[in-house]
Amino acid sequence: MQRRWTPLLVWAGLLAGLTCLQFVFSTNPYYWATLGGAALVTALLAGYYLWRPPLRAEEYVPDSSYATVAVAVGAAVAVVGVPFGPWLYLPGLGLLVVGLGGLVHELRVERRRV
Amino acid sequence: MTTVALERPRPTGLVGWLASTDHKRVALLQLGASLVFFVASGLAAMLMRSELAEPGMQIVSRQSYDELFTIHGSGMVYLTITPLALAVGLYLIPLHIGAAELAWPRLALLGFWLYVAGGVIMFLGFAIDHGAAKAGWFATYPLSNAANTSGKGQDMWICGVFLAVLGNTIQSGSLLATIVRKRAPGMTMARLSPFTWSMLVTVLLALTSFPVLLGTMAALEWDRLQGGVFDGHYGPVAYQLLFWFYGHPVVYVMFFPFVGMAAEVISAFSGRRFFAYKGFTFSILLFAALSMSVWAHHMFATGRVNNEYFSLTSTMLIVPAGLEYFALIWTMVGGAIVFSTAMLFAIGFLLLFLIGGLTGVIVASPPLDYHLTDSYFYVAHFHYALFGGSLFAFFAGAYYWFPKVTGVLLRESLGKLHFWLMVIGANLTFFPMLVLGFEGMPRRVATYPERFTTLNVVATAGGFVIALGVLVFLANVWWSLRRRVPAGNDPFGGPTLEWWTTSPPPRLNFDSLPPIRSFAPLFDVRENRP
Numbered sequence: 001m002q003r004r005w006t007p008l009l010v011w012a013g014l015l016a017g018l019t020c021l022q023f024v025f026s027t028n029p030y031y032w033a034t035l036g037g038a039a040l041v042t043a044l045l046a047g048y049y050l051w052r053p054p055l056r057a058e059e060y061v062p063d064s065s066y067a068t069v070a071v072a073v074g075a076a077v078a079v080v081g082v083p084f085g086p087w088l089y090l091p092g093l094g095l096l097v098v099g100l101g102g103l104v105h106e107l108r109v110e111r112r113r114v
Numbered sequence: 115m116t117t118v119a120l121e122r123p124r125p126t127g128l129v130g131w132l133a134s135t136d137h138k139r140v141a142l143l144q145l146g147a148s149l150v151f152f153v154a155s156g157l158a159a160m161l162m163r164s165e166l167a168e169p170g171m172q173i174v175s176r177q178s179y180d181e182l183f184t185i186h187g188s189g190m191v192y193l194t195i196t197p198l199a200l201a202v203g204l205y206l207i208p209l210h211i212g213a214a215e216l217a218w219p220r221l222a223l224l225g226f227w228l229y230v231a232g233g234v235i236m237f238l239g240f241a242i243d244h245g246a247a248k249a250g251w252f253a254t255y256p257l258s259n260a261a262n263t264s265g266k267g268q269d270m271w272i273c274g275v276f277l278a279v280l281g282n283t284i285q286s287g288s289l290l291a292t293i294v295r296k297r298a299p300g301m302t303m304a305r306l307s308p309f310t311w312s313m314l315v316t317v318l319l320a321l322t323s324f325p326v327l328l329g330t331m332a333a334l335e336w337d338r339l340q341g342g343v344f345d346g347h348y349g350p351v352a353y354q355l356l357f358w359f360y361g362h363p364v365v366y367v368m369f370f371p372f373v374g375m376a377a378e379v380i381s382a383f384s385g386r387r388f389f390a391y392k393g394f395t396f397s398i399l400l401f402a403a404l405s406m407s408v409w410a411h412h413m414f415a416t417g418r419v420n421n422e423y424f425s426l427t428s429t430m431l432i433v434p435a436g437l438e439y440f441a442l443i444w445t446m447v448g449g450a451i452v453f454s455t456a457m458l459f460a461i462g463f464l465l466l467f468l469i470g471g472l473t474g475v476i477v478a479s480p481p482l483d484y485h486l487t488d489s490y491f492y493v494a495h496f497h498y499a500l501f502g503g504s505l506f507a508f509f510a511g512a513y514y515w516f517p518k519v520t521g522v523l524l525r526e527s528l529g530k531l532h533f534w535l536m537v538i539g540a541n542l543t544f545f546p547m548l549v550l551g552f553e554g555m556p557r558r559v560a561t562y563p564e565r566f567t568t569l570n571v572v573a574t575a576g577g578f579v580i581a582l583g584v585l586v587f588l589a590n591v592w593w594s595l596r597r598r599v600p601a602g603n604d605p606f607g608g609p610t611l612e613w614w615t616t617s618p619p620p621r622l623n624f625d626s627l628p629p630i631r632s633f634a635p636l637f638d639v640r641e642n643r644p
Contacts (some may be wrong), residue, residue: 015403025423031355061219072281080235080274
C-alpha cells in the first residue's frame with residue numbers, strides 16, 4: 001500500500017512535460033492554462049495522497065443511501081431550472097438542501113455505530 | 115484493511131436497488147441505463163439512415179434531421195459509451211484489486227443519478243416547443259447561441275450534458291480513490307491487472323479534462339441567457355479550444371477501458387499471461403498523456419491553432435498505440451487460442467479499431483485534414499474507432515463477464531450469429547462512408563447529389579444489419595436468463611481475482627483471497643507458483 005501517489009505524480013509529470021513542449025511552438029494561454037492546469041491539479045492530488053494519514057483498520061460501508069438520491073435529483077432539478085426560472089430551480093434547491101441534511105444524518109448515524 | 119458492512123437488513127425490492135451503494139448494483143443500474151440510451155440513440159441513427167437511403171427529403175424535416183444527429187451523437191458520447199466504460203469499471207475494479215467495496219460508494223450512486231437525470235433532460239427536449247438541441251454533439255459556437263438556436267431544447271441539452279458529465283467525473287473520483295487506496299494486501303501497482311491499469315488512466319483522463327467541459331457548459335449557458343461570454347472575435351475559437359480539451363480526451367475515455375477488456379479476454383482465451391505487461395502499462399500511460407495534448411487537431415481547418423504542435427503530438431500517438439497492438443497480438447502468439455464469441459469480438463475489435471486508428475493518422479496531417487474535414491470520412495473514422503473499437507470490445511467483455519455477473523452462460527451459437535452480423539453490418543455501414551467523404555459528401559446533411567446514392571443505400575442496409583445484430587444480442591441475454599446454464603465460479607480459466615469468488619459475487623465480494631504475487635494471480639494458483 002506504499003507510494004499510493006506514484007501514478008498521480010507520473011501523470012502530473014507527463015502532462016507538465018507536454019505543457020513545456022507547447023512553449024516551443026506557441027505561448028497561447030489557452031494551451032498552457034488547460035494542460036498546465038491539469039498537471040497542477042494532478043500534482044496537488046498526489047500531494048494529498050502523500051500526506052494523507054494511514055487507513056483505519058476497519059472501515060464501514062453503507063448498504064443504501066436515500067439521501068444521496070435526493071441530493072442528485074435536487075441538483076438536477078436546480079440545474080435544469082436555471083434556463084426555466086425560479087419556479088423550477090427553487091424547489092430543486094430545496095430538495096438539494098433536504099438531501100444534504102439527510103446525508104449528514106446518515107453519516108452521523110454511521111459514526112455512532114462505529 | 116478489513117471492511118465491514120453495516121449491521122442492518124439489506125434493502126430489497128426496486129427501491130432498495132435504486133438507492134443501493136453496492137458497487138455491483140450501481141454498475142448494473144448504470145449498464146442498464148446506458149443500454150437504454152444506446153437503443154434510443156441507435157433509433158435516432160436508424161431514422162437518419164432511412165432518410166439518407168434516397169436523395170431528397172422523405173421521412174423527416176430538415177430541422178428534425180438536425181435534432182436527430184445532435185441527439186444521436188450526444189446520446190452515444192455522453193450517455194452511452196462513457197458511462198458504459200465507467201459502469202464496467204465500477205463493477206470490476208473492486209473485484210480485480212481484491213477490495214470489498216468502492217471508496218466513497220455514495221459518490222458512485224450520486225454520479226449514477228446525476229447521469230440518468232442528465233440523459234432524461236437531454237431527451238425531454240424532443241417534447242417541448244422548438245424541439246431538441248440541433249447544434250451537433252459539440253454545440254458549435256455561434257450556432258449554439260441564443261440568436262442562432264432559439265428554444266429551450268438547446269438549454270436542456272446543455273444542462274443534460276453538464277449533469278451527465280458531472281456524474282461521470284464524480285464516479286471517476288471514486289474509482290481513482292478505490293484503485294489508489296483499497297487494494298488488497300499484495301496487490302501492488304505493478305500487479306494491477308491490465309484492465310485496472312486501463313481504468314486508472316481512464317479516470318486520470320476524466321478527472322483532468324471533464325472539469326473543463328463543466329466550466330465550458332456553464333459559460334455557454336450563461337452566454338445564452340445573458341450574452342457576452344463567447345461573442346468576441348476570438349470567442350468561437352476560445353469555445354472550441356475549451357470544448358475540445360474535453361472532446362478529444364473523452365474519445366480515449368471511451369477507448370482505454372475497452373482495450374483493457376480486450377486484453378483480459380485475449381489473455382484468458384489464449385491461456386497465456388498478458389505479453390509485455392510493463393511495456394503495456396508504460397505505453398498506456400504515455401498514450402493517455404499524449405491524448406491530453408492533441409485536442410486542437412479538431413481545429414486545423416480554423417487556421418487559428420498551432421498546427422505543427424498538434425499534428426506532431428497526434429502523429430506521435432502511433433508509437434504507444436503500436437506497442438499496445440504488439441502486446442495484444444503477441445499474447446495470442448503461441449497460445450492455445452479458443453475461438454469463443456468473446457475472443458471473436460476481441461479479434462474483431464483489433465481489426466476494426468485498426469481502420470479507425472489508421473484513418474486517424476491520415477487526418478492528423480493538416481493538408482489531408484483540409485480536404486477531409488467535416489466530410490463523411492470523419493464520420494467513418496470515428497465510427498470505426500468507437501463502434502468497431504469500443505463496442506466490439508464491450509461485447510467481448512459482455513460474453514466474458516456475463517457468467518460472473520449473473521451466474522449463467524450466454525449462448526455461444528447466438529453469440530456467433532451476433533458477431534458476424536455486427537462485423538458485416540459495421541463494414542457495410544462505415545466503409546462506404548470513407549469513400550463518400552473522400553469524394554466530398556459533407557457530414558450533417560439530410561440530402562445529397564444523385565451520384566452518392568448507391569453508397570448511401572449500402573450504408574443504410576448495413577445500419578439495419580447492425581440493428582439486427584443488437585436484437586440478436588438482446589434475445590441471447592433474455593434467452594440465457596430464462597433457460598439458465600449454470601456457469602460456476604470460473605468457466606473460462608481467467609487470470610484475475612474476480613474468478614476466485616462466487617458467480618455472482620457476494621455483497622462484500624470475497625470470503626477469502628489467494629496469494630497475490632503477479633498481475634495474473636489465478637494463473638499462479640493453477641501453475642502452483644511459489
